Amino acid sequence: MRITFLGTGTSQGIPIIGSDHPVCLSDDPRDKRLRVSVLVEWEDYCYVVDCGPDFRQQMLRAGVSRIDGILFTHEHADHTMGLDDIRPFFFRQGDIPIYAHQRVLGELRRRFPYIFINGKDKYPGAPGVQEHEVVNGRPLKLGNMEVIPVNVMHNRLQVFGFRFGDFAYLTDVKTIAEEEIEKVKGVKYLVVNALRIKPHPSHLNLEEALQMVERIKPEKAYFTHISHLLGFHEKVEKTLPENVHLAYDNLQIEI
Template sequence: MKQSLNVTFLGTGTSQGIPILGSKHPVCLSNNSKDKRLRVSVLVSWGDYNYVIDCGPDFRQQLLINPIEKLDGILFTHEHADHTAGIDDIRPFFFRQGDIPIYAHERVVIALKRRFDYIFANEDRYPGAPAVTINLVDKETSFELSGLQVTPIEVWHNRLPVLGYRIHDFVYLTDVKRVEESEMEKLRNCKVLVVNALRIDPHHSHFNLEEALEFAEEVGAERTYFTHISHLLGFHEEVEKNLPENVFLAYDNLKITI
């Protein structure tokens, strides 16, 4: 029997979230809950397993809203703070489970060790610090998570290589500006694509809405959800009503099944 994936969008905002502190932009002042976006992350669950892709500074808040009893691992896309700064909040899971597996490129692990040295320390560990088991990931090698194959996908965030992930028929990409044709092959025949759509105007390191729509059409997934959204994209309801019928704006706490 084919395993269903349950995906919860823990956060769908860009690095500052929405609302931006102190901003009087109309989207930041919106009363619509779909216009309020925590930093980007997703929870992917199947069977009794729970994996998170990225854990930004809102991680604790996100899992209070979408509680899980155990965390089987974290997949990191890259080292930027809005994707990694919540790693200390694995502590409750560590105290119950022991070391938490993380999956990341070697470059990302080096950055995490520099910022969170107490988590990675081998000696003289602080008694309350969590610990992790490191699993290095690169674009060349698929790996298995709790019975499912995961395929890393390299994309470009300006000049920074970032890893997306394909889990079965689900593809998650964020902070994308360019994808090489060789990596595009890994996206073929996926059912659900998640990809960033930052704003209307062009950006040096992210797809804007036009680019994200072109990319979604090229991939041809059954459903596409846009994430990593800034207030400059506009009001959720107004933007979504103008999207193709199989393309949607993701929003915080949206749950989908694949």
């Protein structure tokens, strides 16, 4: 299995438009972060988790010409607003499978109604999707893999993380119940959000993210959904335990 970090930034990305914060002015490419998303590939299968406003740029940068589906963690704009850019995939492949909580599917229908229209009323240039509801406690069959949804809380909003075999991806987490922690124990690689140094009402900060790693105990952990307020990649990386790293855009890991 190969994981490509398509984006590792928070909702505004880094650099932030018009910001003169030192991290936003950094020349280190690891400090330039598109909105958060990952590409998960194994054998002949290729899935994307989240489809934010940088989706087109991410697909071009990663050289992706085909996807088997998109999994959505939740409905916030930085995770969903690239859905229209599935058009090139749709024109080649037909309807693209999407997987999300029923609430999120409803939000996508409201924001992109033309994508969900079928029949003679559909605009000829619009893409189409196959809807698949994600239900906690019900694994997804993606290709030849069973993918386990993991229920987490983003302040008061339910969010899904996903476990693909030995890899677990949890973003926009603030709290997680012990029974959900059990679903990801034993993974070799864990990805979890670490927004900044100071506490935040709906995201783990750096200290809380490190505590999450201690609870789950993966072989390696990578932090994502990073804001400029976490600091320079190079400096923060040096402070982390040996098995914990900051992810960065274009990073690939093999599992």
